[in-house]
Every structure is written in structure tokens, then in C-alpha cells.
Amino acid sequence: MDVTSLLAGFLLGIAAMYLISAFLLKPSQKDAGTAPEASVTGDIKNLFDQLWQTHEQILNEMKQDLDNPDFQFHREFYVLKKNWGWNRWGFHQKGPCLAYFTDDHNNLSALLDALASHKLISKVEEAGKKSIKFRLSEGLVNLLRGKKTD
Secondary structure (H helix, E strand, O other): OOHHHHHHHHHHHHHHHHHHHHHHOOHHHHOOOOOOOOOOOHHHHHHHHHHHHHOHHHHHHHHHHHHOOOOOOOOEEEEEOOOOOOOOOOOOOOOOOEEEEOOOOOOHHHHHHHHHHOOOEEEEOOOOOOOEEEEEOHHHHHHHHHOOOO
16 A cells, blocks of 8 residues: 555545535534534524514514523423413413413514514423423524614
8 A cells, every 4th residue: 555545545535524514514513512502603693683674573572581580591481362361272380481472473474484584483282281382492592682772
């Protein structure tokens, strides 16, 4: 085996490892130790800024809720109508909870769809309950907490 063959094999091995790590591994595998949902890309930040312009009232309400010491660690919230009876929809919550009302926010459904499509929230299924419950991602929590308001 000559030196040229050894050097060529070494360089091909490095190139193959680079290509595998750059294109085939998932981001969570490359960045072990950082939660994928906790990091926020520039595209998501831009999306959030656009959503803030359109849905400032509800997003600001969510921000205020997360800034409240009573709710700072809450990640789940309910979407309800004000005239729904809490027990009628299988809603049995111990302690304080976050709830947003479609009566107060006309475009709440559109906002939730946009956030869900970008994995900033996820729907939580509860067996035997008809209430609509969502979970905030840490990425959205970070965006909300970092948003400067007037």
C-alpha cells in the first residue's frame, strides 16, 4: 500500500463523514444536548413577528399569562367559548389554568392552525373529554417572553 492510496482513502473518509453529518443526520442528532423545539430559527422568528402583527391581542395575552408568576411554568391551555359550561365539556381542572375564549378573539382558530403547522403548539388529546387543549412549545414560550411590548 503506497502513501497516495492511504491519503486518498483518508480524505474520502473525511468527506463521507462530513456529508453524512451535514445531510443525513437529524438536527437533534447533530446538536445533542439541545432540545430541537427550544431553539428558534430565523424563519420561525419571522413567522412569529408576522403573527404578532395580525394577532397581537391574543399573543400579548399569552405573553402576560406566561409572565405572571402563577402561570410561568404552565404550558397547556384550553380554548373555549364563554357560554360553554365547564362541566358540560368534560373540563375538570384542579387549580388555576390558562384558557382563551373564541368569543374574545375572532381569529383564534387561524392563529392556532398557524402555530400548530409550525410545531409551536400541539393539540393534547384527553380521553373522555370534549374540551380543546393545547400545549405550548418551549420555542413559542421563548418567543413570547422575549417579545418587547410598548
